[in-house]
């Protein structure tokens with residue numbers, strides 16, 4: 001079979017615009033930038049602690065005195081936002097460490113703001129790291145009780161705002177928490193503190209490694225009575241719309257890669273920023289394969305983050321933030337070097 005004459009094209013040549021790196025770069029629809037990344041930090045009690053999380057190679061629990069060095073490292077990478085989780089020294093049935101004015105997250109916010117006022121500090125608002133049973137709220141007859149938990153969440157959010165958090169991110173999936181938190185923030189004078197709600201958060205096995213990192217595995221049972229069923233997409237839209245009606249300024253879809261359809265549907269439906277959480281299990285799977293030499297980590301991660309952004313994410317919460325930032329900087333450096341090596345005539 002012979003190709004049609006060049007003057008009479010009878011099929012479309014998509015490959016023309018893929019021929020060189022320069023052309024591909026020119027027509028690329030989705031670009032990753034360091035501005036897209038939010039880096040999660042696990043802050044623990046004690047001093048001088050930098051404890052590796054075994055199921056998440058490269059991720060550490062840090063004590064508060066380690067935060068200035070960490071902030072410096074983030075600044076070097078150009079990362080502009082962090083999401084804080086706390087591991088308290090003691091846990092109880094009422095999660096009192098969560099709303100303690102001098103709790104681990106509250107003090108971490110102060111420590112970060114003392115060295116860098118510009119870094120955007122978002123705090124995770126949930127009880128699971130603070131309850132002795134590991135559930136996200138108050139237990140009544142062995143069930144997570146919705147309405148009594150709202151009060152704790154609201155107190156927690158206010159204490160984070162008082163410490164200087166730039167935004168609070170409720171991740172508990174109680175009904176009415178955005179409403180309760182907005183009311184409490186406003187009543188305490190924090191009318192300018194945004195709520196970034198984990199609106200579409202699924203009951204996912206991909207959170208496994210996180211629960212090691214945050215020491216928040218439930219002692220019994222699971223989180224399926226409040227986190228969403230993986231089979232549901234329409235319900236995610238209802239959750240998102242409800243959270244926005246209650247006062248959410250931005251929403252999160254979580255996990256990311258297995259839920260790109262949900263992310264795209266949410267993006268199409270609402271105008272607020274939509275964040276995606278590339279969660280611990282997603283990180284650990286890629287890390288494990290990379291450490292075994294089974295995949296090209298850099299390419300897999302950049303492809304994954306690009307896909308998350310292509311699906312509609314305004315920003316991505318990812319444990320890969322620093323490495324991805326470094327890879328992007330390396331690419332930009334290589335492109336500059338290539339331009340210098342082949343000057344125009």
Ligand code: PBG
Nearest residue numbers: 126128171206207210279280281
């Ligand atoms: C709850 C919370 C969880 C994650 C973020 N916030 C765990 C859970 O719901 O069990 C998971 C994040 C991850 O897996 O990276 N505080």
